[in-house]
Amino acid sequence: MLNFLLFIRTHTYVILLYILSIAFICFLFPREGKFPYEFQKGKIWMHVDLYAPFDVPVLKSQQELNKETDSLQRAFTVYYNYQPEVAEQQKLRYGKAFDEQWLAGRLHGNREQLYEAGANLLDSVYNQGIVHEEEGVSPVSLSGQIVIFRNNIGEESDRDNILTQKSAYEMMMRQLDKMEDEAGKAFLKNLNLNDFILPNLFFNEDITNKVKTEQIGKLSHTKGVIPVNREIIAHGEVVNDEKYSALVSLKYEFENKVGNSGNFKQILLGQIIIVILCFSMVYIYLMYFRPAIFRSTLQTGFLLLMVVLFVGLSCLVVRNEYFSIYALPYVLLPVIVCTFYDARTASFTFFITILLTGFIAPNGFEFVFLNFIAGLTAIINVRYIYRRGTLFRTIILIIAAYSAVYTALALLQGSSLKQIDWMNYVRFGISGALLFVAYPSIFIFEKTFGFLSDITLMELADTNQPLLRTLSEAAPGTFQHSLQVANLSEEVIQKIGGNPLLVRTAALYHDIGKITRPSYFIENQTGARNPHEDLSPENSAQIIIEHVSNGIEIAKKNRIPQQIINFIRTHHGTTTVRFFYHQYQKQKPEGKIDRARFTYPGPAPFSKEMVVLMMCDSVEAASRSLKSMSQSNISDLVDNIVNYQILEDQYNDANITYREINTAKHIIKNRLMNIHHVRIEYPKF
Secondary structure (H helix, E strand, C coil): CHHHHHHHHHCHHHHHHHHHHHHHHHHHCCCCCCCCCCCCCCCECCCCCEECCCCEEEECCHHHHHHHHHHHHHHCCEEEEECHHHHHHHHHHHHHHHHHHHHHHCCCCCHHHHHHHHHHHHHHHHHHCEECHHHHHCHHHHCCEEEEEECCEEEEEEHHHCEEHHHHHHHHHHHHHCCCCHHHHHHHHHCCHHHHCCCCEEECHHHHHHHHHHHHHCCCCEEEEECCCCEEECCCCECCHHHHHHHHHHHHHHHHHHHCCCCHHHHHHHHHHHHHHHHHHHHHHHHHHCHHHHHCHHHHHHHHHHHHHHHHHHHHHHHHCCCCHHHCCCCHHHHHHHHHCCHHHHHHHHHHHHHHHHCCCCCHHHHHHHHHHHHHHHHHHCCCCCCCCHHHHHHHHHHHHHHHHHHHHHHHCCCCCCCCCCHHHHHHHHHHHHHHHHHHHHHHHHHHHCCCCHHHHHHHCCCCCHHHHHHHHHCHHHHHHHHHHHHHHHHHHHHHCCCHHHHHHHHHHCCHHHHCCHHHCHHHCCCCCCHHHHCCHHHHHHHHHHHHHHHHHHHHHCCCCHHHHHHHHHCCCCCECHHHHHHHHHHCCCCCCCHHHHECCCCCCCCHHHHHHHHHHHHHHHHCCCCCCCHHHHHHHHHHHHHHHHHCCCCCCCCCCHHHHHHHHHHHHHHHHHHCCCCCCCCCC
16 A cells, blocks of 8 residues: 555646646547447448337438539529610610711601611610620539529529620611611611620629528438338348448447437546546557656656547547648657657557547548558668658658558458549558658657657767767867767667667767866877876876766757766766775775775666666777787676776666677677777688
């Protein structure tokens, strides 16, 4: 009981984060029940015989609804406003033009009769109705029936009766050609009656759209009813189009009825259990396989935030139907997590996320399988996100994976290529393209949570960084030593596993504290007098040890990440400055020696990368003092240094095995022999 209470106290904040995450997701989950059967078109029904538990309205497919909607839009009624003042104004203009031409032409005949003939021609076309030329092609041609508002009273009319300016003029000319009075006919034609033809019917867009929307809204979404207790499908039957439509209808009605039948508490309880189980898997995984993350409230909080963020966003999209859930960039989650953690943790977190989302996504199995393949594709290809082109290649492969799996599932369900929803491929493209926000997202999370990405490591490892330039100028020997240690460490980590970029960057900065007193370190001495000759062993040891604390201070001032500072702190662990310690023993063989004054403050390395850096740093520095560079000398040197560090318990806190230590020793030996051009000693025959 006491141990349990201590555990709760130690992990209070972590447990609180889990509780808040579970509560938030359960709050966002929709309260509809879940249909208890899985089915796919073209597959055999593997469940028991299924009967309608209630009257089931059969839903029309989306294709049927689209077809009816298109048919309605082609036949909807168009509304126009009639404006009589247009005809009145144009007849006044006609009268003035008629009088002017009559006086100028001095035509003999009945003036009033000829005037009335022209006016009647205008009345005939204006009474019929004239629309603008462009409207004559668009709204009028879509409908067989139109309504004209005259004095706020709607009158139905056939579209064939409506004239355009061109057809109105042609109609007037046909009527004019029937006149027997040739002189009068010529007189009216010379008036250019076309100048007096203007639209007097104007399209009423507001009313037309309102009526069209009402008509579409009245469309029935069902095409019949399956009565209660009628068999829907029997065990072993193939789910054909008809059966599939009936099953989809039953699923829709079942989930709505269960969600609205007062079973709120029952549904909520089931959701809480599911969410708790999923988060428990995350908890157990971190506790047993990633204890460092498990112990860190910040790192655990980040993983839970990623799960909550994507599941919560999915809930909002499904509930409010802002857009398709397939357009969400789920592959962004493993890319970001893999950047700060490892591929295994990224995979586990991603799979838990899509499993939770699968309970709310339409076609849950299809959703989970699609994102499972796409997520694996992302994790496999995004190992080196800092490299140019990696993200572009990953996006292309993810879109290809989405498209291939979706096409395969559609064909598997018996859909023809014409029945495939091609818009989903656009959504997959959007989802893949949104992976471009990985870089800014990584930067934001990195600064917020204090993480260290490979992109930042690449920037820090640039030898043109101000701090490294200062090191190369103030302590050139130390700088060259750091470069050699970086190369050694990186090669070892690539073989035994770990983060090569992290250990390389840390190696470049591990001796940065030597900037303050470079001449006290042998690699920077150029043959002049050794300053340690004027100091006691104790003082010399303190100066050597201080390069660790000085390095930490310099790194903090230059805003070097804490992860790199940890390497500076641990690269000598809790070992002793043996040269000056033994020198002190020789000077005072019988005196009491305080070994702590000759010991580095530590702590000892607590990661595989830190152990490798300690190994390579000690071996590379010691190899410079070898008088004879032979295979046996180098081998003995490496073995002695590593064995000493093991005896000093420097590797106990790190996740490194003896096999990995032996592999590291072998690599270091070969690398040093290559550096110093040592020939392999062949056996004697």
